[in-house]
Amino acid sequence: MDAILSASVMALSAGLAIFSTASVAEAGAPKVRVRILDGARSVAIRGFDLQFRSVNREDLKLQQASALRSLAGRPSLSARSDRLSNWNLSCPNGGVVQATQTAANGKYPLRNVFFAGPVRVESPAGFVTVAGKQYREKVFVHPIQTRHGWECEVVNHVDVENYLDGLVNAEFSAAWNREAIDAQVIAARTYAYYQMKLMTKRGSHFDLDSTIKDQVYDGSMREDYRSRLSAIRTRGQVLKVSRSDEWPIKAYYHSTCGGTTELPEVVWGTRMKGFSHRVTCPYCRNSPSFIWDVPLSAREIALAIWKGARDLGPADREITRAWPRTWEKDLRESILVDLRVSAQNASGRAEVVTSRWKNVGGKEFALDMPGTQFRYWIGPSRLKSTVFQVLAAGKDQWVLRGRGFGHGVGLCQWGAKTLGEQGKKAREILKFYYPDTVIARAW
Ligand SMILES: [Zn+2]
Structure with missing residues (x-):
């Protein structure tokens, strides 16, 4: 009992100590690029002393007409007002981002600035609020052509460990037992790392979506000390078929398998490395979706x-x-x-x-x-x-x-919860649901 108590006090004080630093980020972890808005006519951005910077002006010369080049005049802008400022960003023409500073109520335009897109937005405070949600580090606004015409796409560039901290309570729950959370954080990191490698190789400007398409992410507002500690405990750990492999597996997971996990080729028609066995899982019976x-x-x-x-x-x-x-x-x-x-x-x-x-x-x-x-x-x-x-x-x-609930491939979250409650360690839970893998350090 004493041991448990002192362990939780230590965990709590460690949590507080971590709160005093800005984030889980340390040198060495790569950035993940998470698409947080997929085509919007206008984007409300808020933050302290926001800095806007046009990131690749050279491209504009190649792509756009001269009238547009003169319109997209500003390479950068720092909104130094020592207070919160409100902006509406839109992408009215090919390659151009229009930033309109508005009054606090968001209604009255105060000034208009045009940039050659994409535009990087950041704040010395370390957070930028996009459409009401707060994100760490930087966001990039990309003008894109959709079937509705030109729209803005917004991508958050964030340390992958901070991303995982924000992800825990969006994808599952930090209130679950520690070993189940750690297993899921390692699976989520592996999934993100796979996407980062794949999308970089493809030359894409983002790695993941912030929706159920990939992993649900609402920025930093769902971080808490338990999710943060889990990201720290498992820092850099990913699943690979062999430790010497360059690529991790694409570590799919889902809510409730309903009794047996599934192979990717059955769900998506393609075999995937690291998934050659189905697993019989009697552990998700407590799931509301069993x-x-x-x-x-x-x-x-x-x-x-x-x-x-x-x-x-x-x-x-x-x-x-x-x-x-x-x-x-x-x-x-x-x-x-x-x-x-x-x-x-x-x-x-x-x-x-x-x-x-x-x-x-x-x-x-x-x-x-x-x-x-x-x-x-x-x-x-x-x-x-x-x-x-x-x-x-x-x-x-x-x-x-x-x-069951979900595609059934990889880790069953409700099963992992039960296994953690039964005293299984995170590595044992992962070995159970991904039997063809080992844990390796990516950073
Ligand atoms: Zn299950």
Whole structure:
């Protein structure tokens, strides 16, 4: 008891000591580039004594007309007012970033400055607030062309250890046991490090998205002493197939596997290094998503399939039959008569979902979909996984009963939580969910 108490007091005082320094950052950890806004007409930026700098003016000469060059006149600007200033940034024309300083209420424009984009924004205080969320270090505003015209994209460049500190409470919870948190921080660092190497190699201007596409990140506002200590304890540790490998694995993780983890090739159609075994996991039974029911009306199902196929193209994996060429018209004019999982794999995931339809003339036809595609079309948070069966419950009402939450690849967060509570160490939890890997130091 005493030992536990003194350990927690030490942890607490260590936490306080760390708070007095600015962050987990030390020399040596690389920066990760996290895309925090993916195309916005205008971006509200706030901070103390903000500094704006146009980062590669040379490019503008090559790309843009002379009128634009004279418009994008300022290489840099320091807003030295010794107080908070508010800006609205927009990207009105190719390559140009317009920064409009506004009054504190954000309404009255005070001055307009034009830069050749991209523009780096930072503050001597170390934080910049973007669209209401606070980020450490620097943000870059990139003018990009989207289907809506020119928009701004915002990327936070931040020490990867500070990024992990902010990530813990967005992706899982710092209130979980220490070994489970450490295991997840190592998995998240490995995932980020993989993306950093991949996107640098591809010449991209960002490494990761701040959404469920990659890892959910809300900047520094969710940091706390427990997440910070976890980042410090596991500093630089990543998962590799062998310690001498240059690349880490792409350490996928998910909420709840529902009983068995899955291989990447089943979910995304591509084999990935470091994933050659499924793992039987009886440890995520306490997850609120271990078993679930989703009721769906025939109309909802029809609409989801029609919209999904219209926006992304009809189901195209080799495992399914080709759709009739007239599918769009057929779907609009027919009613759903049957929905079932027509093929499932060894771990119980739906490989093929078959829907049968009857049109006004009484003619029936079938549309097959890969399970992962069907899940995505219904909505990945609604249909929580592809481990499900279809129960027909009453007229026009279908109930999908399933297990687990997420793609099922790699670490199962709720399973890791239980293993940590049972006294397993972080390295043991990682060896369990990523049996083909070892822990290596990347920095
Ligand atoms: Zn599990």
